[in-house]
Amino acid sequence: MRKKVFISHYIPDQGLEMIRQHFEVDYYNGTALSKSDFIARAKDADALVIFMTDFIDAEIIENCPKLKVVSSFGKGYDNIDVVACTKRGILVTNNPDNLTASTADMAITLLLALCRNVICADAHIRAGEFNGWHPSNFLGTDFHGKTLGLVGFGAIGQAIAKRARGFDVNMYYYDAQRKTEAEELLGVQYAPLARLLAKSNFVVVALNLYPETRYFLGSKEIASLQPGSYLINIGRGSTVDEDAVAEALISGHLLGYAADVFEFEDQMIGQRPDYINEKLLRCVGKTVFTPHIGTGTFDARQRLSVSTANQLICALKGEKPTGAINYAEL
Numbered sequence: 001m002r003k004k005v006f007i008s009h010y011i012p013d014q015g016l017e018m019i020r021q022h023f024e025v026d027y028y029n030g031t032a033l034s035k036s037d038f039i040a041r042a043k044d045a046d047a048l049v050i051f052m053t054d055f056i057d058a059e060i061i062e063n064c065p066k067l068k069v070v071s072s073f074g075k076g077y078d079n080i081d082v083v084a085c086t087k088r089g090i091l092v093t094n095n096p097d098n099l100t101a102s103t104a105d106m107a108i109t110l111l112l113a114l115c116r117n118v119i120c121a122d123a124h125i126r127a128g129e130f131n132g133w134h135p136s137n138f139l140g141t142d143f144h145g146k147t148l149g150l151v152g153f154g155a156i157g158q159a160i161a162k163r164a165r166g167f168d169v170n171m172y173y174y175d176a177q178r179k180t181e182a183e184e185l186l187g188v189q190y191a192p193l194a195r196l197l198a199k200s201n202f203v204v205v206a207l208n209l210y211p212e213t214r215y216f217l218g219s220k221e222i223a224s225l226q227p228g229s230y231l232i233n234i235g236r237g238s239t240v241d242e243d244a245v246a247e248a249l250i251s252g253h254l255l256g257y258a259a260d261v262f263e264f265e266d267q268m269i270g271q272r273p274d275y276i277n278e279k280l281l282r283c284v285g286k287t288v289f290t291p292h293i294g295t296g297t298f299d300a301r302q303r304l305s306v307s308t309a310n311q312l313i314c315a316l317k318g319e320k321p322t323g324a325i326n327y328a329e330l
Helices: 013-022 035-042 058-062 082-087 100-115 118-126 155-167 180-186 193-199 219-223 242-251 298-316
Strands: 004-007 024-027 047-050 069-072 091-093 147-151 170-174 188-190 202-205 229-233 254-259 287-289
Touching: 004 013, 013 024, 013 298, 035 058, 047 298, 058 082, 069 298, 082 091, 091 298, 100 118, 100 155, 100 202, 100 229, 100 254, 100 287, 100 298, 147 155, 147 193, 155 170, 155 180, 170 193, 180 188, 219 242, 242 254
Parallel strands: 004 024, 004 047, 047 069, 069 091, 147 170, 147 202, 170 188, 202 229, 229 254, 254 287
Antiparallel strands: none
16 A cells, blocks of 8 residues: 655645655645644645644644654754654654755845845835936945854855855854864854854854754844844744844844844744734835745755655655654654
8 A cells, every 4th residue: 555645835746746656645735734734634644745834743743643754845844843753753854955055045145135235226216216326326335355254054054155255255154063174165264153243244144943043143142243234044033033133223233134034934932923023124224035935946946846755755665864854763
């Protein structure tokens, strides 16, 4: 009998067809399901393909007695109770490599759009207010020749550094682990967090969300940023205190903030906000926001669909996928 797989969101055709070749598939391509609706669809599944809008907690696991594999379509897995999965003998997988380049591209895109006032300048033209060149129109800040600080120096942080080298910037990074080979290869210096924040004109946050990284840049850290600097977040929204960022923008301490991720998205937090901080949204002219589209290219989504299919097929064969999270503990 073919094993059953529940796919809880849109997945490009190439990966979907790979999964269908091996398994019986229940494919849901709609808005995020409520927990009760999710359980109703998943209760007989041997495996789940889930997305960041799904929160796989102990209740869902208990109601899926046949479940053997939970496969995340993305890289992050803070929305999966890995401990509960491990206790039940359920393998958790993710896609560790297929979104790195696209997310790094987005980090540079946000940084440049922010410091060169691209959004405001575009609105100015569309409003019919542009009367030709003027020496003081939308003056921004150069990126080249400045200092870039990278908070988090995993695959994405290193990919950002690789791209930033072309701008002749001085680079520091902070990470829980020193990456000496990458330091030499990319020309990046390790610095304690306080020193990095104090010395950098631009700070990019590229952290995964764990309990210990929630509000990793809180009010104290935001206050210690170099005055007149720019902050960019492409990791997870809750690694940065949005309220503290808003206050720093209002006071002028922080010159600009760009983000592709937001606190309200992070379901692992019990009392999450309903939406993006209102004070932050009112900081028009000092902010650039995108709706979590770091991997939002046709190319990246296709790569992720194929990688997810391969992870799933490998796992349900009883083999170790490249993105196995808890394999050693099972």
